[in-house]
Amino acid sequence: MRYKRRREAAGPVTSFNFTPLIDVIFTLTIFYMLVTQFSSAELVPLRLPEPQDSRAVAAKIPDRVVVNCRLGDPAEGGGVLYSLGPNIPESIAVISDRLAAMKAQQPELKLLIRADKRLAYADVRVIMRTAGELGIELLNVAAHMSEAD
């Protein structure tokens, strides 16, 4: 009897309903986990060419080396920055030496050029020419795929 009186004095119990909140969180988490593609450190973020009705295909190229060509920060002098994979930007001569060493170890070395779409052709042609001189025959250029893909 005493117990009953005490409960009545406490009033109605209010509680927050967490169920829909957890549902939504789980749904969003699973969605993001499914759509996320973890990019490699060697794929430096840059603005790739976006050709209309692109014929670029998703391909995993074995034994390939990535050369990134991007625009430098205007605050730091701008220019074109060339980097081999995840390395820091280097000069064309250094990159050429590194590629030559890699080519000596891996004769079937393939090159993937990732160049910013705002660059001039001459800036990218330097890398193409270097690759040609080293005897790297297969040239791969990164571009955005079409939305339908």
Next chain:
Amino acid sequence: MTAIDAGGPGWWPAGTRAIAAASDETVHFLPPRRQFRKPRPTPIALVLAPMVDMSFTFLIFFVATTRWELPEGVMTSQMPRWTGQGASAVPLPETPVIVRLSQKPGEADEYAIRIDRFTEAPTSFGELAAFLDKLQTTPGFDENTPVVIVASDEVRWDHVVSCWNAALRAECKNIAFAQP
């Protein structure tokens, strides 16, 4: 048989029931019913706090790291063999289709397309793809006819890739680059 309430003061214990047979007067006494109390269910509470913490952590991580952009693909081409500095380009077949790409004077992002030995001058890469596609139906040309892209140095890389893509759209199988 008839149940007779045997309650009340007497020599039998309280709650004892007596059952009397209808045929005779024999009374069978049954022991009092044991009163079982339903055991109270043990309260099981799921501790949701760590799960919610982890879910929020994952959610914030994915929201913060996800970048919405088109997937990246690759366009592949065979490079000519170079034998050193100043070497001449590989000898080309007799009738390649040479596509010249240049920047329009005074307009930084504009380009001009010209095709050697042809009067057609496509104004866009879509038109170039259509021209190359139509060219393959002409006698003497097919999908293996080399298409050589000659781009001037100042043309944007985006346009060069679009030109290459136009040749790929026309199902050309032999695409090469040449120096301007």
